[in-house]
Amino acid sequence: MIQLAAPFTEEKIRSLKVGDMVEISGVIFTGRDAVHKWLYEGNEPPVSLRDGIIYHCGPVVMKKKGQWVVTAAGPTTSTREEPYQATIIEKHGVRAVIGKGGMGEKTRQACQKFGCVYLHAVGGAAQVLAEAIKKVRTVYMLEKFGSPEAIWELEVENFPVVVTIDSHGNSLHKDIEAESAQNLSKLMQQIGKPAAAK
Amino acid sequence: MTSSQQKKLQEAFVEIVRKTSAELPQDVVDAVIEGLEREAKESRGEYALKIIQKNIELAKKKSQPLCQDTGSILFYIHYPRKLDSELLTKLVKKAVVSATKKGFLRQNSVDSLTGENNGTNVGPGTPTLHLEPWKKDHIEVKLMLKGGGCENVGAQYSLPDARIGAGRDLYGVKKCILDAVQQAQGKGCGPGVLGVIVGGDRATGYLASKEQFLRKMRDKNPNPVLSKLEEECLQEANQLGIGPMGFGGKTTLMGVKIGALNRLPASFFVSVSYMCWAFRRQGAKLSTQGKIQKWLY
Numbered sequence: 001m002i003q004l005a006a007p008f009t010e011e012k013i014r015s016l017k018v019g020d021m022v023e024i025s026g027v028i029f030t031g032r033d034a035v036h037k038w039l040y041e042g043n044e045p046p047v048s049l050r051d052g053i054i055y056h057c058g059p060v061v062m063k064k065k066g067q068w069v070v071t072a073a074g075p076t077t078s079t080r081e082e083p084y085q086a087t088i089i090e091k092h093g094v095r096a097v098i099g100k101g102g103m104g105e106k107t108r109q110a111c112q113k114f115g116c117v118y119l120h121a122v123g124g125a126a127q128v129l130a131e132a133i134k135k136v137r138t139v140y141m142l143e144k145f146g147s148p149e150a151i152w153e154l155e156v157e158n159f160p161v162v163v164t165i166d167s168h169g170n171s172l173h174k175d176i177e178a179e180s181a182q183n184l185s186k187l188m189q190q191i192g193k194p195a196a197a198k
Numbered sequence: 199m200t201s202s203q204q205k206k207l208q209e210a211f212v213e214i215v216r217k218t219s220a221e222l223p224q225d226v227v228d229a230v231i232e233g234l235e236r237e238a239k240e241s242r243g244e245y246a247l248k249i250i251q252k253n254i255e256l257a258k259k260k261s262q263p264l265c266q267d268t269g270s271i272l273f274y275i276h277y278p279r280k281l282d283s284e285l286l287t288k289l290v291k292k293a294v295v296s297a298t299k300k301g302f303l304r305q306n307s308v309d310s311l312t313g314e315n316n317g318t319n320v321g322p323g324t325p326t327l328h329l330e331p332w333k334k335d336h337i338e339v340k341l342m343l344k345g346g347g348c349e350n351v352g353a354q355y356s357l358p359d360a361r362i363g364a365g366r367d368l369y370g371v372k373k374c375i376l377d378a379v380q381q382a383q384g385k386g387c388g389p390g391v392l393g394v395i396v397g398g399d400r401a402t403g404y405l406a407s408k409e410q411f412l413r414k415m416r417d418k419n420p421n422p423v424l425s426k427l428e429e430e431c432l433q434e435a436n437q438l439g440i441g442p443m444g445f446g447g448k449t450t451l452m453g454v455k456i457g458a459l460n461r462l463p464a465s466f467f468v469s470v471s472y473m474c475w476a477f478r479r480q481g482a483k484l485s486t487q488g489k490i491q492k493w494l495y
Binding site for chain 2: 019021058059060071072073074077100101102120122123124125126127128131160162164172173176177179180181183184187188191192
């Protein structure tokens with residue numbers, strides 16, 4: 001297990017490799033569809049994202065005794081942000097993106113060029129991930145975008161993820177897709193043939 | 199039905215929703231643990247399954263949604279003939295509104311034309327109710343909550359299918375099933391379970407494919423042909439190497455459930471529904487007075 005603690009410097013990010021199991025401690029920012037489109041259109045973020053981490057997540061946040069508390073916070077599917085992500089990584093100096101399901105070629109290239117990684121959280125693990133969020137620092141654009149789409153500034157401790165796109169041009173998604181496609185084609189060829197021929 | 203009887207029934211429905219959202223049935227938990235034991239120590243697949251296992255325990259302990267996407271709400275209800283089905287429908291909908299207010303369900307029902315969300319989970323098509331009268335004098339309620347990620351990767355094939363070289367026979371069916379698993383990788387949160395229907399029309403095939411999820415994970419298909427096909431598909435899908443969450447590994451699927459419906463001579467559909475690891479399914483035997491007599495899973 002690799003510990004990734006703030007500040008998230010380019011050096012630390014570049015040292016991560018595809019397949020690494022990582023626990024993050026520090027500040028992360030949620031951002032999903034509305035935020036990505038808005039930044040892509042050239043608007044300035046209300047808080048600097050330089051050397052920061054964006055989490056593709058629409059958390060369930062409740063106000064308890066005047067304090068914001070995150071009660072569920074699993075990742076959402078990242079591919080929806082594929083058209084925007086590379087530009088945002090470049091322009092705002094984002095060092096890591098957390099999500100699920102992986103991202104495409106443009107993001108992989110941006111990670112390599114600008115020193116960023118894609119970190120895969122376990123989809124559906126809303127309670128485990130909410131437990132790793134220790135504090136809601138503040139929220140931006142709550143009125144404009146609504147709670148799930150707002151930018152929540154969260155303090156996390158030992159937030160568990162796996163590196164699936166690193167800053168050296170590697171993508172676990174690409175590798176597993178190619179490997180499983182090969183396995184599938186072998187299996188497909190065997191289907192319908194007599195057992196002796198296998 | 200007296201108003202206190204109605205109130206009791208509604209409360210029982212809310213409890214069924216709560217339990218379904220927060221607690222996976224034991225047969226699914228067992229399958230997750232089997233997957234965990236199968237994966238190599240210190241591997242990414244084992245890591246994902248350990249987090250999944252911890253999440254299952256935590257959600258149950260906290261009585262909170264296991265996954266924030268509480269999904270499509272699918273009720274399967276049998277009821278005594280003397281009960282009024284319209285009244286039952288009304289009570290179920292009221293229970294859904296109440297369970298949403300209590301936070302067991304996310305506000306998950308969106309107007310497809312305006313994008314508006316009234317926050318109640320009740321609207322055209324939601325929740326989905328399948329009501330059937332029967333001769334017994336108790337009510338049986340089964341409920342599934344099926345998340346959007348896994349719903350999006352369902353697939354329907356019309357045979358013959360030239361792309362995957364699938365003809366109109368059981369070999370062709372198997373090719374469809376394996377192709378669907380390959381296409382779903384990374385998107386439906388794995389390891390998953392497949393519900394498959396061979397035949398039917400486009401609507402009945404999908405409908406019945408979801409009903410396959412009402413079966414227990416380790417049951418045996420009474421039809422020996424389908425039973426064999428289920429075992430083969432499970433074993434072969436787990437040779438693809440996709441693994442938990444698409445991280446690579448041995449556990450790509452936890453189960454395959456297959457049924458068959460008659461078809462038109464001109465049609466040969468294979469309908470595949472994918473259920474994520476957050477396989478939320480519960481059921482209860484209820485008295486008409488609203489008392490939960492027995493949990494079914």
